[in-house]
Amino acid sequence: MLSLLLVVSSGRMTPATVVRRFPYSSPYWPVLSNSLLRRILPGLTVSALGDGMAVVAVSWLALQLASPGQRGLWVAIAVAAYTVPSVVGTLVFGRVLGGRNGAQLAGWDATLRAGTLAAIPVAYLFGALSLGLYVTLLAVSSLLHSWGSAGRYTLIAEVLPVRDHLAGNAVLGIIAEMATIGGPPLAGLLISWGGAIWVIAIDAATFAVLALTYRLAVPAADRPAPAQTGASRTAGFGVIRRNRSLLGLLTLSFGFFFLFGPVYVALPLYITDELHASATLLGTYYMAFGAGALVGGLTVGYLRRRPLWVVTIGIVVGFGLTMLPLGLGAPVSLSLLSFAIGGAVWAPYMPTSMALFQRSTTAANRPQVLAANGAVTVVAVPAGTMLGGPLVSALGAHETLLFCAIAIIAFGVIATGLTVLHRLAPPVGDTERE
Structure with a gap:
């Protein structure tokens, strides 16, 4: 405070001494400007x-x-x-x-x-x-x-x-x-x-x-x-395979999306067969998820000072928790709210995981690595969706939703443990630069 008073009294007010106001203080301003x-x-x-x-x-x-x-x-x-x-x-x-x-x-x-x-x-x-x-x-x-x-x-x-x-x-x-x-x-x-x-x-x-x-x-x-670069067709996959951090991140993304895939089968059947409701309610669930995701997306920029690995894995565990009310057969009002919160939790995952990829690659190999990541993750949800049919037949609709919730939570917890072990292990040449 004393230094600020001295600057003001000396008449040498600089942009750095002025409190930045919205929208200039927003983390999104450098992007939009x-x-x-x-x-x-x-x-x-x-x-x-x-x-x-x-x-x-x-x-x-x-x-x-x-x-x-x-x-x-x-x-x-x-x-x-x-x-x-x-x-x-x-x-x-x-x-x-x-x-x-x-x-x-x-x-x-x-x-x-x-x-x-x-x-x-x-x-x-x-x-x-x-x-x-x-x-x-x-x-x-x-x-x-x-x-x-x-x-x-x-x-x-x-x-x-x-x-x-x-x-x-x-x-x-x-x-x-x-x-x-x-x-x-x-x-x-x-x-x-x-x-x-x-x-x-x-x-x-x-x-x-x-x-x-x-x-x-x-x-x-x-x-x-x-x-x-004289890169081969599989250069991006090669970079990921040699980097434990990138391989772990790709595995986390594939597992997260794969375990969510059965929801696309189980949720419509849960609504029609167990709640005896119409497609309007299904649309309401998706709308609630989308609205929550929009709110969650708006908060992502404010996470830049947080450790992104912790945030990314936390999203997986947190999303699994928001799925529990659906799997436990909670009242519609509660499960709708939980699904909306799930959308808010889900939304930051792609930006944070992409930021980790961007930081862990070089200008020369970044396009190949990001394309390889996209090639693997794009099949995760369809593969999980195909699994949804047999799961619903074997377990039932809301039981499948509960299975997905527990599996996502467990997957996130395992990822947390492996990350801690990786951080404690001596470096072996990974190129991560967080």
């Missing part, structure tokens, strides 16, 4: 909304194209085709895309998505859209999905200092959560008006906007030069 990101974020928001609508449209169009006896099968195939082939793309294009800068990776993904998704309504208009062609186009559209995700987080690491990576990741997460809340209801309205095919067309248009955004808003002069 960054000249390059400010040009990209509107395109990302539009594209995220389109992808939020596609969550409904992809499965709905499969329902319309399939025969009544095969609808369930083709819906599952279509949903999987929209994400899972990115694993193949990570391996096939590793040598070509490894070392490219973030804007290029994200832009190429958006371009491929725009082109292949636009081909779906074009084929429909010409009467040539079969189920086989539909699924094939969805699969091709997703080939660069892991690289696109890696590109976005690589771009954050390229243009922001380390202290702002978490806030930058959080902004990407907030955009995705907002799209998850607004996209599906909007898709429902558009489908009732014109059909699912036009929602796919809109999704293609939003990716075209995003591709143009990367092309025009990030001119070549502003793009970091590609890292010249």
Whole structure:
């Protein structure tokens, strides 16, 4: 206080001596005020909304194209085709895309998505859209999905200092959560008006906007030069395999998402078979989760001074705890509140885990590592969802929810123990730099 009075009395008030006020004091201000990101974020928001609508449209169009006896099968195939082939793309294009800068990776993904998704309504208009062609186009559209995700987080690491990576990741997460809340209801309205095919067309248009955004808003002069590496197709997996911290983080993410997967099967059956309620209640649960996730996403930037490993593992344990009321058959009002809290706990996981990856990699290997991480985690939830059917048949719906909750808690506790042992062990060449 004395030093502040001396500065004021001397008339040498500097910006550093002035208390920063909102929004300048917000951890998100460096992200939103960054000249390059400010040009990209509107395109990302539009594209995220389109992808939020596609969550409904992809499965709905499969329902319309399939025969009544095969609808369930083709819906599952279509949903999987929209994400899972990115694993193949990570391996096939590793040598070509490894070392490219973030804007290029994200832009190429958006371009491929725009082109292949636009081909779906074009084929429909010409009467040539079969189920086989539909699924094939969805699969091709997703080939660069892991690289696109890696590109976005690589771009954050390229243009922001380390202290702002978490806030930058959080902004990407907030955009995705907002799209998850607004996209599906909007898709429902558009489908009732014109059909699912036009929602796919809109999704293609939003990716075209995003591709143009990367092309025009990030001119070549502003793009970091590609890292010249002779990386193999599996270079990212190799880096993760040799680094115990990264391998542990990837294992944590896969296990967390895998153990949540059965919820997508158990929750609808719990609502219909045990609560004897309608799809409206299921939508209410998802809406509560999304609203909680949006609130949780807004708090992520304020975690930057916390030890991120502790926060990331704590999220896993905390989320499992919020699932317990559902598994124990609590009243709907209590389980809805708990599910909303679960969304708030879930939301910071991706930003914090991505920040750990960003800190533990170099500019040369970061795109490959992030793409490898995306390739593995993208199959975790679908794999867990496939497990949900046998689990519900064997245990029952709310028992499966309870199993998932306990398994997630146990998984987080085990991860905590292994992390403590890793911290106590002598270093063996890991490159983590937290």
